[in-house]
Amino acid sequence: MSLATDTTARQAGTFRVTRSRRNVAWTGAGALIVVVVLALFPYIVYSGTTAILVQAFIVLTMSSMWNLLAGYAGLVSVGQQAFVGLGAYFVLILAIHGTSPFAALPVAAIGCGVAALPLWWLVSRLRSGYFAIATWVLATTVLLIIEKFSSIGGGTGMPLPGLSGYNPALLTAYTYWAALAVTVAALAAIYLLLRSRLGLVLTAIRDDEVAARSSGARVGLARMLVFVVAGIGCGAAGGVLAISQLQVQPTAVFTVVWTAEMAFVTIIGGLGTIEGPIVGTVVYMVLQQTLASYNAWYLIIFGLVAIFVALFARRGLWGLVDSRINVRLFPVGYWLRLDTDRPRRLRLRAPRG
Amino acid sequence: MAWVNAIIQGVLIGGLYALFACGLSLMFGVMKVVNLAHGDLAVLAGYIAIGIIAVVHVPVLLSFVVVVPVMAALGYVVQRTMIQSALDRSVLTTLMVMLGLSVVIENGLLQFFTANTRGIGTGLSLITASFSIGSQIQIAYLLVVIFATAVVVLLGLQFFLSRSKYGRLIRAVADDREAAQLAGADYRHVFGIAAAIAFGTVALGGIAYGMYSQLNPTAGTDTILLFAFAAVVIGGLGSLWGTLLGGVVLGVAQQIGAQISISDEALAGFIVFLAVLVVRPQGLISRRAQS
Numbered sequence: 001m002s003l004a005t006d007t008t009a010r011q012a013g014t015f016r017v018t019r020s021r022r023n024v025a026w027t028g029a030g031a032l033i034v035v036v037v038l039a040l041f042p043y044i045v046y047s048g049t050t051a052i053l054v055q056a057f058i059v060l061t062m063s064s065m066w067n068l069l070a071g072y073a074g075l076v077s078v079g080q081q082a083f084v085g086l087g088a089y090f091v092l093i094l095a096i097h098g099t100s101p102f103a104a105l106p107v108a109a110i111g112c113g114v115a116a117l118p119l120w121w122l123v124s125r126l127r128s129g130y131f132a133i134a135t136w137v138l139a140t141t142v143l144l145i146i147e148k149f150s151s152i153g154g155g156t157g158m159p160l161p162g163l164s165g166y167n168p169a170l171l172t173a174y175t176y177w178a179a180l181a182v183t184v185a186a187l188a189a190i191y192l193l194l195r196s197r198l199g200l201v202l203t204a205i206r207d208d209e210v211a212a213r214s215s216g217a218r219v220g221l222a223r224m225l226v227f228v229v230a231g232i233g234c235g236a237a238g239g240v241l242a243i244s245q246l247q248v249q250p251t252a253v254f255t256v257v258w259t260a261e262m263a264f265v266t267i268i269g270g271l272g273t274i275e276g277p278i279v280g281t282v283v284y285m286v287l288q289q290t291l292a293s294y295n296a297w298y299l300i301i302f303g304l305v306a307i308f309v310a311l312f313a314r315r316g317l318w319g320l321v322d323s324r325i326n327v328r329l330f331p332v333g334y335w336l337r338l339d340t341d342r343p344r345r346l347r348l349r350a351p352r353g
Numbered sequence: 354m355a356w357v358n359a360i361i362q363g364v365l366i367g368g369l370y371a372l373f374a375c376g377l378s379l380m381f382g383v384m385k386v387v388n389l390a391h392g393d394l395a396v397l398a399g400y401i402a403i404g405i406i407a408v409v410h411v412p413v414l415l416s417f418v419v420v421v422p423v424m425a426a427l428g429y430v431v432q433r434t435m436i437q438s439a440l441d442r443s444v445l446t447t448l449m450v451m452l453g454l455s456v457v458i459e460n461g462l463l464q465f466f467t468a469n470t471r472g473i474g475t476g477l478s479l480i481t482a483s484f485s486i487g488s489q490i491q492i493a494y495l496l497v498v499i500f501a502t503a504v505v506v507l508l509g510l511q512f513f514l515s516r517s518k519y520g521r522l523i524r525a526v527a528d529d530r531e532a533a534q535l536a537g538a539d540y541r542h543v544f545g546i547a548a549a550i551a552f553g554t555v556a557l558g559g560i561a562y563g564m565y566s567q568l569n570p571t572a573g574t575d576t577i578l579l580f581a582f583a584a585v586v587i588g589g590l591g592s593l594w595g596t597l598l599g600g601v602v603l604g605v606a607q608q609i610g611a612q613i614s615i616s617d618e619a620l621a622g623f624i625v626f627l628a629v630l631v632v633r634p635q636g637l638i639s640r641r642a643q644s
Binding site for chain 1: 381385386387435438442443444445446447448449450452453454456457460461464575578579582583586590619626627630634
């Protein structure tokens with residue numbers, strides 16, 4: 001808060017602190033309509049379209065989790081593929097033991113959250129760049145360990161059992177709904193998390209870690225919670241991935257390409273905003289669908305765009321939109337509403353140049 | 354005897370890992386850049402060498418003379434443009450730019466050279482020749498040469514950093530950038546020099562790896578970067594000789610793992626890495642030495 005805002009507010013005497021300039025109910029209603037329309041998609045579009053959307057939902061879920069890690073908690077993980085892979089394998093293991101893969105999905109997600117604790121213990125004392133590569137090494141280690149178990153497919157992987165009984169059209173629809181449910185749950189969880197007390201701590205860490213620490217924020221605990229939540233989210237996305245691909249192949253689920261995609265989507269869309277990964281996912285899907293027939297080109301171009309955005313538009317595409325029209329789909333900050341003046345912005349964010 | 358052999362091979366391969374690791378260590382020590390594209394740059398250097406050997410028909414060893422300066426120049430340019438502008442923004446931007454660079458190089462190589470593996474100078478007697486000690490221990494000359502190269506590079510780096518003018522500048526900037534700037538050092542240029550050295554050593558490592566094993570576009574991240582990083586952490590940050598020790602420990606762990614079961618080679622190395630991370634996170638040699 002600048003001194004000027006502070007004094008103006010005191011002089012005016014009457015002001016309120018609100019979450020949003022507009023009524024939140026409208027945003028909520030809008031979100032609900034979008035979700036309902038998306039849920040009806042299997043009845044109105046071809047299965048090819050829902051398959052593409054499933055992919056988009058997986059990427060959006062993972063990117064939102066990565067955004068929570070890097071954009072808020074300052075944890076740049078290059079090892080989130082560990083949780084994508086673990087999620088896929090937990091679904092596979094439960095399916096082998098007779099559980100329906102769809103019912104296994106929430107269990108797998110929780111399992112990933114539990115697995116995140118020992119992994120966090122291993123990497124928590126490393127910072128920035130070293131944290132990044134250490135998580136990568138961890139993910140590779142998890143892959144190497146999983147490949148040793150031949151009962152779950154060893155190094156080659158295996159098809160996911162328990163899905164053969166479904167009618168193909170119904171299976172496509174179920175997969176779509178599962179992916180949609182995971183994404184909506186992930187976004188809702190992140191939104192609520194950021195509006196909570198923890199969200200305030202995270203925003204403080206994002207803006208200035210030293211200041212957050214010295215104000216008594218429990219930075220370590222907040223980071224651990226975020227790591228666990230991101231593990232759950234990426235694990236759920238990995239579970240959906242296993243179901244949508246009908247098989248689990250170790251090098252495909254544990255590839256660092258997942259984390260690269262999460263990072264690029266978040267950077268391009270806008271780091272540190274909930275809207276960013278959504279915008280980034282749209283860009284990603286457009287690029288991927290356009291360049292799908294050119295093999296590795298989509299990752300090359302995607303990477304170049306991400307480098308460009310990281311250097312020249314640090315708040316991403318959403319940042320560009322935000323600075324023009326000043327709208328927020330997911331209000332997690334605070335606005336100072338002065339009764340005499342037009343509403344003034346008061347978001348807990350350091351000035352970015 | 355098989356175990357002794359595993360340890361000897363491990364020590365020698367450790368030289369290769371140290372060669373990978375010293376560039377990573379230098380860039381982190383001087384400009385706090387964790388070069389996520391380190392392994393991909395090594396593979397890129399290997400492919401440049403393959404290209405030069407195929408087109409100009411120079412002897413394999415001569416490829417070093419061309420590739421190392423080319424990579425060093427590339428290092429200076431990349432540092433002065435892309436990495437410097439990322440550093441001016443934030444740590445996170447730097448990491449993202451390096452990750453982007455890694456993905457772009459890897460997929461670029463995949464696009465132009467396909468996923469097939471290629472060796473450098475495959476079949477040359479220089480590369481396949483070996484001598485034996487006793488009946489069970491067979492040592493490839495190539496590994497001895499690589500180990501010796503690593504030691505020479507580390508000695509050279511040590512000498513350069515402690516004695517030369519640019520070495521002093523690099524240490525000054527690494528210690529306190531503002532103070533060095535006040536004393537008239539152009540830290541951007543110094544960063545460029547450090548990056549050039551790092552890229553030069555990584556080129557050496559990449560070509561050596563292409564001779565010792567096979568190059569493919571994904572080798573950069575799957576093996577080189579992660580092994581280099583493990584060697585740096587095991588040895589201890591900021592110590593050049595720690596890097597060699599880290600490489601050797603990693604190499605020995607891998608060879609002993611391979612002795613137990615051939616599929617456990619990489620896993621054994623990473624488990625030792627994780628154990629060091631838990632028991633002694635500052636690394637085996639934790640001296641806060643130069644760079």
